[in-house]
Amino acid sequence: MAALALVVVPGLLVYAFFSNLGGLRHRLLGAPPPQIDSIAVLPLDNLSGDPEQEYFVEGMHEALTAELSKISALKVISRTSAMRYKNTDKPMPQIARELDVDALIEGSVVREGDQVRITVQLIHGPTDKHLWADSYQRELRGVLALQSEVARAIASQIRVTVTPQEQARLARTRPVNPEAYRLYLLGRYHWNKRTPEGFQKAAEHFQQAIDLDPTYALAYAGLADNYAVQPSWGTLLPRDAYPRAQAAAQKALELDASLAEPYTTLGLA
Numbered sequence: 001m002a003a004l005a006l007v008v009v010p011g012l013l014v015y016a017f018f019s020n021l022g023g024l025r026h027r028l029l030g031a032p033p034p035q036i037d038s039i040a041v042l043p044l045d046n047l048s049g050d051p052e053q054e055y056f057v058e059g060m061h062e063a064l065t066a067e068l069s070k071i072s073a074l075k076v077i078s079r080t081s082a083m084r085y086k087n088t089d090k091p092m093p094q095i096a097r098e099l100d101v102d103a104l105i106e107g108s109v110v111r112e113g114d115q116v117r118i119t120v121q122l123i124h125g126p127t128d129k130h131l132w133a134d135s136y137q138r139e140l141r142g143v144l145a146l147q148s149e150v151a152r153a154i155a156s157q158i159r160v161t162v163t164p165q166e167q168a169r170l171a172r173t174r175p176v177n178p179e180a181y182r183l184y185l186l187g188r189y190h191w192n193k194r195t196p197e198g199f200q201k202a203a204e205h206f207q208q209a210i211d212l213d214p215t216y217a218l219a220y221a222g223l224a225d226n227y228a229v230q231p232s233w234g235t236l237l238p239r240d241a242y243p244r245a246q247a248a249a250q251k252a253l254e255l256d257a258s259l260a261e262p263y264t265t266l267g268l269a
Helices: 002-018 021-029 051-068 079-085 092-099 140-158 164-171 178-191 196-212 217-233 238-255 261-268
Strands: 038-041 103-112 115-124 129-139
Touching (some): 038 051, 051 079, 051 115, 092 103, 129 140, 140 164, 178 196, 238 261
Antiparallel strands (some): 103 115
């Protein structure tokens, strides 16, 4: 009987472990990471100590959202929906419920001269549990690579499937003219206001960015978006806006066919 017990008891323990009977495996090894299929990037905090840098921080928030949106297996909440939670004091589980997401990204941006540092935290929405956090720093010329690096790190942490094509798109970056990038972000900042003055300033900033760097595809994409939405706001007639939007979007795609924004603009036009 003793010999039989020596065989049966370990066998039962092995069975209980692999079947997680009574939660044995979780108690011994810890609970598995939560399944995350949807995410929202909350507005980033401006830690530069300069309110004038708010446009830059909002631009980083929009860019990070766009980078994560390149992953088809991940549902990413739009920037517009996430911006409702700027300066909110709502608890994370409530925000996650309202946005219907599994996880939230919160973080901060500091820009000092030509240096940019972004700190991000991954939070499990239902439990408010911090799953991961890290900080990244680059020169402004490498800010596009910085955004892609952060997106890849988040995808790795939540173990979402990233196809080889999506990996290539996330990794495909080039140095950017710092002043052209600043002007592009200012253009997006004013474009998002959806006012006649905002559209005018956005067009000026996008064009200035193009003048500085005629190969800057994102600036053409911004210009295309600026034209494309104005008929809906009554600031341009469709016959005036859409041909300009199409021309700018086509130019953006000539320079970078991987951009999503120009395809959206062409579809609208």
